[in-house]
Amino acid sequence: MTPAIHVEQVSKHYGALRALDGVSLTIERGEFFGLLGPNGAGKTTLIHILAGLTRASGGSARVMGHDVVADYRDARRALGVVPQELVFDPFFTVREALTFQSGYFGLRDNDEWIEEVMRHLDLTGKAGTNMRALSGGMKRRVMVAQALVHKPPVIVLDEPTAGVDVELRQALWKFIRQLNEDGHTIVLTTHYLEEAEALCGRIAMLKQGRVVALDTTHNLLRRHSGCYVELRLTPNRLPESLASLVAQRREGSYRLALRDYSEVERVIAELRANTIEIRELEVMHLDLEEVFVQIMHDEDRRETIDERRRPAA
Amino acid sequence: MASAPEHQSLRGFYTLFHKEWLRFWKVSVQTILAPVLTALLFLVVFAYSLRGRVEIFPGVDYASFLVPGLAMMSVLQNAFANSSSSLMQSKMTGNIVFVLLPPLSYQEFFSAYLLAAVARGLVVGAGVFVFTIGFVDLRFEHPLWALAFAVASSGGLGVLGIIAGIYSDKVDELAAFQNFIILPLTFLSGVFYSIYSLPPLWQWLSHLNPIFYMVDGFRYGFFGVSDVSPWVSLAIVGTSFLALSFFTLWLLRTGYKLRR
Numbered sequence: 001m002t003p004a005i006h007v008e009q010v011s012k013h014y015g016a017l018r019a020l021d022g023v024s025l026t027i028e029r030g031e032f033f034g035l036l037g038p039n040g041a042g043k044t045t046l047i048h049i050l051a052g053l054t055r056a057s058g059g060s061a062r063v064m065g066h067d068v069v070a071d072y073r074d075a076r077r078a079l080g081v082v083p084q085e086l087v088f089d090p091f092f093t094v095r096e097a098l099t100f101q102s103g104y105f106g107l108r109d110n111d112e113w114i115e116e117v118m119r120h121l122d123l124t125g126k127a128g129t130n131m132r133a134l135s136g137g138m139k140r141r142v143m144v145a146q147a148l149v150h151k152p153p154v155i156v157l158d159e160p161t162a163g164v165d166v167e168l169r170q171a172l173w174k175f176i177r178q179l180n181e182d183g184h185t186i187v188l189t190t191h192y193l194e195e196a197e198a199l200c201g202r203i204a205m206l207k208q209g210r211v212v213a214l215d216t217t218h219n220l221l222r223r224h225s226g227c228y229v230e231l232r233l234t235p236n237r238l239p240e241s242l243a244s245l246v247a248q249r250r251e252g253s254y255r256l257a258l259r260d261y262s263e264v265e266r267v268i269a270e271l272r273a274n275t276i277e278i279r280e281l282e283v284m285h286l287d288l289e290e291v292f293v294q295i296m297h298d299e300d301r302r303e304t305i306d307e308r309r310r311p312a313a
Numbered sequence: 314m315a316s317a318p319e320h321q322s323l324r325g326f327y328t329l330f331h332k333e334w335l336r337f338w339k340v341s342v343q344t345i346l347a348p349v350l351t352a353l354l355f356l357v358v359f360a361y362s363l364r365g366r367v368e369i370f371p372g373v374d375y376a377s378f379l380v381p382g383l384a385m386m387s388v389l390q391n392a393f394a395n396s397s398s399s400l401m402q403s404k405m406t407g408n409i410v411f412v413l414l415p416p417l418s419y420q421e422f423f424s425a426y427l428l429a430a431v432a433r434g435l436v437v438g439a440g441v442f443v444f445t446i447g448f449v450d451l452r453f454e455h456p457l458w459a460l461a462f463a464v465a466s467s468g469g470l471g472v473l474g475i476i477a478g479i480y481s482d483k484v485d486e487l488a489a490f491q492n493f494i495i496l497p498l499t500f501l502s503g504v505f506y507s508i509y510s511l512p513p514l515w516q517w518l519s520h521l522n523p524i525f526y527m528v529d530g531f532r533y534g535f536f537g538v539s540d541v542s543p544w545v546s547l548a549i550v551g552t553s554f555l556a557l558s559f560f561t562l563w564l565l566r567t568g569y570k571l572r573r
Contacts, residue, residue, distance in 0.1 A: 072416065074416075077416050089406075090406070104411070104412065104417055108324055
C-alpha cells in the first residue's frame, strides 16, 4: 500500500541557510506520527513543502502517492493542514469560512459534513458568528474544521495546541484521536513533549534540517534506557564514589542519573558500605522530554567532534 | 468517516470568485458608495467651475464630456483597489493560506481575482452613471464600444492590482504603487480634458499612457468622437491587458512571494 507520506532527500535552502538538509521520511497510513525538534529545526518548512506552500530546493515529497508538485491537485486533496499561526478571514462567519473552504476543494452539497465537523468541534452555536468576534481558542477550532472540510485521509497539525487552554487541548486531542481511530493518518508537531509521548506511535526528531532520530515512541524511550533515582539519606551526604552520578542536588535530597535500572543495585550497595541509611528512594524512568534533550545534546557533541576532525583549511 | 467526496472542476474557481465578490459587496458603503460619491464631487466642482468656458467636443457641454471620464476613472481605480487590497490584506493577515492550501491552479487563482476586480470596477462605474444620468445630457452612440472598453480596461487594472498585491508586503508599498503610478496615470489620461488642449510635449507623453486610450475609447462609445481611432485604442488596451496577464500568470506559476 502506498504510504500516507513519503519524503525523499528533501532539502530547502534560503540563500546560505539550510532549512532542510536531505530529509527522508515515510509515514504509513493510519499512523499517529510526531514531528519534534527545537525552533528552527525545519518542522514547519517540511509541512509547508508537503502542503505546497513552499517549494523544495531538492528531493521529492508525496502525499498518498501523489507528488506534491507534479500531481499537486490530488496531493492537496489528500491533505488537511492546520497551520501554526492563528489566521482567519475577518469578513466572514464561521459557516461561510467552512463553506468557502469546501468550495475551494471543488466540493458542493457538503453541508451535512460541515455541520458534523462543527458539531464535533463545538462550533455549531457559533456558526453564524463573524470570525472576528471569536476567542482565540474558537478561532483555532475553526482552523481545525477548515482542514477537515474535504475529508482528507492525511491530517497535519502544526503545533495546534500552542497557546490553547487546557480544556480545549483535551477536547482537541480527543477529537484527533477519534479521527486517527477512524483511519486518518495524523502528523503532529508540538512543543509539549508529554503530548507527543501520549499520542504518537512514532516520532521523528529534527535538528537543523536533518532527521536525528526516527523510531517508535516506545523504542526511543527504551533505547535511551536511563533512569533517575531520587534519594533522601541519613546522614544527608553521598559517598565520593557516587558523586559523579548526581544530576541534581536539592535541600535534603539527591537525584542521580543512571544508565539503566541495574545500576540501582550498585547505588544501594555503596550506600550500605558507607553505612548511610536510605530514608526514601524513588526510581523514575526517562520521559520523552529527557530523551529529546539527550538526543539533541548528543547531536551537538557529534557536531563538535566533526568540526574538530575537519582538516584545517 | 464517509468515502472521499466528489469534486467538480470549476467549483474552486467559482467559490474563490464568489468569496472575492462578497468581500467587497459586504462592505459596499466603503467599496462602492464612497467612490461613487467621490466621482460626483469631482463632477459638481469641475462642471460648475468650468461651465460655459470649455467645449471640448463640438456640441457636447463640459459636464457631459466629464461624466464618462469620471466613470472610467472610478472603474479603473476600483478594479485596481479590489485585487490589490484583497491580496495584500490576505498576505498580511496570513489568511491567504486558506486559498493556497486547496487544489486551485494558478490560472483559477488569477481568473477569480481578475473577475472580481472587473466586477467591482463595473459596479462602481455603473453607480456613477446611475447618479448622474438625470443631470447631464448623455448620448450613447456606440454602447458596445463603451462596454468593451470598460471590461478590457478594468481587466487591465485588475491585473495590475494582482501584481501590486503580490508584490506589496506592507500597506505603504501598496500606497506607493497607487500614489506614484496609478493616480498620476489616471489624472494625466484626459479624464478632465482632451489631450489636444495640452502643450505638444504633454500630448506626446500622453500617448505613452495606456490609460489615455482607455478613457478616449470609452468616451467614443458615448459621443462617437475621440482623439484617437477606437480601433487603435482597443488594440493598445487589449495588448496591454494580455501582456500584463501573461506576466502575472508567469509570476503566479513561479510562486513569486506566494509559495516561497
